[in-house]
Amino acid sequence: MSQDSAAEKNVPVIELRHVDKHYGDLHVLRDVSLTVARGEVLVVIGPSGSGKSTLCRTINRLETIDSGEILIEGEPLPQEGRELARMRAELGMVFQQFNLFAHMTILDNVTLGPREVLGQGKEEAEKHAMELLERVGVGEQAHKVPAQLSGGQQQRAAIARSLAMRPKAMMFDEPTSALDPEMINEVLDVMVELARGGMTMVVVTHEMSFARRVADRVVFMADGQIVEEGSPDEFFDHPTTQRARDFLDSIRGH
């Protein structure tokens, strides 16, 4: 056991090798290689249409790739069937549009995966779900349906839904982009807490303050390519490429 985890330490949780993807004529991912180590918080930024969302979605095969390899803890990402479903269960995914199941209560949203995929009993699943919902601050809303919650509450519930699977890593695909400004921080706070707790995270976001505060590493993408990567301080204070400088200028409102 201790040997295993020691060995695992050196294997990246997520690894992309020379990944390419096209949408028709559009080359959305160009030879993307990337590793995410255990406990690492990787923030992906870049202009819209740069392929950063697509990158995030390829990791649990919501998008297929044309060539290259994706490895999860050193194992190739399965292409289909139960193997793929099992792998997905170990990777959390948080969407821009929350995507809570509209016909279920918040509690049922969170317990569905543990009960159906992990085979937990109702009581066990609900106990864990309530803990998580309390932790993200929506415990009071557990018996409401998604449409009765604010966007920020829905997104926090969606995070709890992912956490309930006890994932090895979590992907966040622009988790605050659909939120009203006053709700952004309540979601970011939950994410900061997760990061501090040692969760391995890939976060696609426009929230630069979050990136600076929490990221171990920042990846800057443009036109489907990783243009630059480095620590937040390096990247934000001394970007090496002109594209990154232009991008940072544009979002700082220069």
Place this chain on the structure above:
Amino acid sequence: MGLAELLGTYGQNYLDGLLATWSMTAVSFVFVMALAVLVTVARVSPVAPLRGLGELYVQVFRNIPGVALLILIAYALPQLRVVLDWRTCVIVTVVLLGSAFGSENFMSGINTIGVGQIEAARSVGLTFMQILRHIVIPQALRTTVLPMTNLLIAVMLTTALGSQVPLSPQELTGVVSYVNTRATGGILAFLISALGYVLTAFAISFVGNRIDKRVRILR
């Protein structure tokens, strides 16, 4: 002819007619739903010929006039040595027509779910069958309560096609033509049948609305 005389002479015909309409409607609707599910499964399947068949089915039976279909089944099929009794002819016609519309309802029900929830379910690790069972089917059923209520009423109205073949006992529309070719039943003879339909439709939509309020999904 007054109401009392009309009901005295033909009351049993009207009652039998109402029951015939109800029973054909009920039997048809069960098959309509079953076939609508099958057709919808074919239409969303990844197997191209099944998809094509499903689309063709819906286009044909959505667009063919009921009378034309009934005539084909009741009078043309026997020439191919396929002979069904009259009641079955009517039910088959109604089921073919109704299931095309039922499938359209299911398709739009599935459409309202949206890609996002299905992707979320996938991300949690649910398999295709689990996604169908826990996400797609419950939502498709709950969002189609009102359209299916309307379809049930439409199915009932379509059973009036039964007046075009010698049914025994006749359904409500056939009774009107039966009574009026034997007596001057006047507007009353017509209104009795009309009321049978209208009140049934009213009851159906009352129940449908109640169910819809209960299960409607907030969005």
Place this chain on the structure above:
Amino acid sequence: MSTRTKTAPSVRAALYEAPGPRARRRIAIGTAVSAVLLALLAALVVRQFYVTGQLAPRYWSFLLEWPTWRFLLQGFVGTVEVALTAGAIALVLGLALMLGRTSGIAPLAALCRVVTDFFRGVPSLLLIYFFFLVVPQYGIQMPSFWMLTLPVALAASGVLAEVFRAGVNAVSKGQVEAALSIGLSPAKTMRRIVLPQAVRYVIPSLIAQLVVVVKDTTVAYVVSYPDLMQNARVLITNYDALLSMYLVVAVIYVLINFAINKASVYVARRTGVKIIR
């Protein structure tokens, strides 16, 4: 039946994710097997036509002759006349019923509601029997054209009233408030602001409803009005070719209604409007 919905192509994409190698193989096998089964089914049908002698030239040759089609065309013109007249009447009546129902005058609104629900709640065939069997009992003689057109129009008017009402509801409240606030009377607000927009919303739905009208006209034979179906029946007795003639007529109706539906979808897309059932 008049349920009508638009289907987006995204359903399939959402339900089935991009297949892996195993799924691709399974789909290929499924495609092959189902194609063979469908071909087999088609062959069985053709065989049944053959063994019952229905493929004999005498059942089909009359379809190659011009007089056949001229006669069918005459019937088609009859169908179009009834459908368009009934459609026009239903349009006016449906609009009137909707205006009455939304007038705010309680007794009128109630009456219009009852009338609307009545016409929506009875089969068009029953209305046809009313005009064919009941109306003459009161000494009113009507040409067969009207015995067919009026019931079809009445049945459609109930549905159209609801379509118009949905269109009016689709006009935003802000429009009404803005109109009232610049001093327009409620009636003028309806006529100048709400209706023009509502009509734009419902045009595709109105086109789609024409399908229902065309279907309803096919019982013209009940009143012996020479429409497409009735003329086909005449040809059947002339040529003793029941199966072939009815099949051809059914296909013609399907194509007509398919075209109308396509037109309605086309207009809906062009104007970015949803089709209301």
